[in-house]
Amino acid sequence: MAPVPDIVLALEGVSAGYGDVAVVHDFSAALARGSITTLIGGNGAGKSTLMRAIYGTCRCFAGHIRFDGTAIEAEPPWQRLARGVGLVPQGRCNFPRMSVLENLLMGCYTLPAARRAPAIDRVVGLFPLLAPRLKTTAGNLSGGEQQVLEMAMVLVTEPSLLLLDEPSLGLSPKTQAELFEVVRAIARTGVTILVVEQNVRGALLISDTAIVLDLGRKFLEGPARDVMVDPRIRQAYLGGTIGQQPAA
Amino acid sequence: MTIDPLYLVQLTLNGLVLGLLYALIAVGLSLIFGVLEIINFAHGEFLMLGAYAMTFMLPVVGLLYAPALLAAVLITALGGFLLFELFLSRLGQHDFERSILITIGLSIMLLHGTQYLVSATPRLVDTELGFDGVAIGDIRITWTRLIGGGLALAAFASLYGLLTRTPFGRAMRAIAQNREAALMVGIKPRTVARNAVVLSTALCGLAGAALAPIQLVQPIMGQFLIFKAFALVIIGGLGNLPGAIAAAVALGLFESWIGGFFEIIWQEAAVFLLMILVLLVRPNGLFGRAIVRAG
Secondary structure, three states, rough: OOOOOOEEEEEEEEEEEEOOOEEEEEEEEEOOOEEEEEEOOOOOOOOOHHHHHOOOOEEEEEEEEEEEEEEEOOOHHHHHHHEEEEEOOOOOOOOOEEEEHHHHHHHHHHHOHHHHHHHHHHHHOOOHHHHHOOEHHHHHHHHHHHHHHHHHHHHOOOEEEEEEOOOOOEEEEEEEEHHHHHHHHHHHHHOOOEOOOOOHHHHHHHEEEEEEEEEEEEEEEHHHHHHHOOHHHHHHOOOOOOOOOOOO | OOOOOOHHHHHHHHHHHHHHHHHHHHHHHHHHHHHOOOOOOHHHHHHHHHHHHHHHHHHHHHHOOHHOOOOOOOHHHHHHHHHHHHHHHHOOOOOOHHHHHHHHHHHHHHHHHHHHHHHOEEEEEOOOOOOOOHHHHHEEEHHHHHHHHHHHHHHHHHHHHHHHHHHHHHHHHHHOOHHHHHHHHHHHHHOOOHHHHHHHHHHHHHHHHHHHOOOEOOOOOOHHHHHHHHHHHOOOOOOOOHHHHHHHHHHHHHHHHHHHOOOHHHHHHHHHHHHHHHHHHHOOOOOOOOOOOOO
């Protein structure tokens, strides 16, 4: 008998969206502990909506979101954070007029006072590039540094599930590669990661599993290395030819 | 026109105190704008509430200044709590239009309700301090003005400490700077918004209570001030707290000088003319927009 995988997050028939409009329909998936999963899909496929639904910053109309076996779909974001679900949203998501240290302190908002200093020391150890920048105003950091800061702001709470929405957006290829290494390092510490990436190839290379979303529904799911060679995925997301090439 | 230097110093002192008290109102308005993204047009009525609470508490506590002031601040803060729980908490994130209607409606109801209950007759408020004051040479300033200005300065210092040193205050700045990041770190936006409203109305109550023994207390007093305070918030740079304080002190001085050297009839018009000119020259205010900047 195959060993039962240790499931951290189980989505069961989730429909989610904004106002009265569902963007994600009847989505089911399960994430194993310590794994990295990439969510792939075109613009408007519902990737960010799904991430927000898991963290609780958009509406979940139907289905269940189970974290460590407990249904959390009715809980507000701060309760989910307390359980160990962390989301780093797309785009710049820090406090631009506060220093890096103040931003990390804000990350510790839900932690008791005694745990804050050790938590900050730990993430600064994890991301040494932050150490000389602690007094810098966050808005003056480079895009890559801000992205790392935002991950650090969530990691101070030691989440067991980390949701990363487009972490490499706007970064140089070199910084992107460094970032993927960081994500891999985080996963090695036992954190389960679900990542949405515009750099599909880079994300697939570090992922165990890939899920393809199309128009708000699950289109395909499989081991990352299989999805990477799937002709439909190659054509749509990995720079394969789409129909006729325009004449040069 | 010859200017008597003593008269100028006297006007400047009075204007400084008035400006500091205006600043208490403007800072609260700015804080609510930063955290809730709405303009509280009923803010002036909280000033009136603070002033009337002071007026009615003074006889109860034997004309003692401090306990009456404390009671007035608490009563106004309670009013702010109710304002948030009953009305503002029901607003969504993009309900700016509804927020205008709700707060203007509340302002009108509070104004006319007060007029009905206590009549529109202006009241002169007496405290244990009476009209005593300190005199330095020929320059004289009443204790009530001196204490009012001192309380305002103490309130700004405490507010600065609160916003920069405590999680309670940091959360307010955090929400004003990036709402999504605030959710990311587990801040409860509703609790922080309530704190901001209670804190802002308490500051307004402090201004009203301190103004009561200095100016006439009447139901319309908040109306005179709300549009000025709103203009100050814009001139100081939306959400820029030190900017709002600086603009308010400048306004108090300017108003006092105009009122002292020209016919009083020009005072209000001159003040608004100046503010319009400033905004024509510097559309983002004198000190630039900020997002609840504490320093």
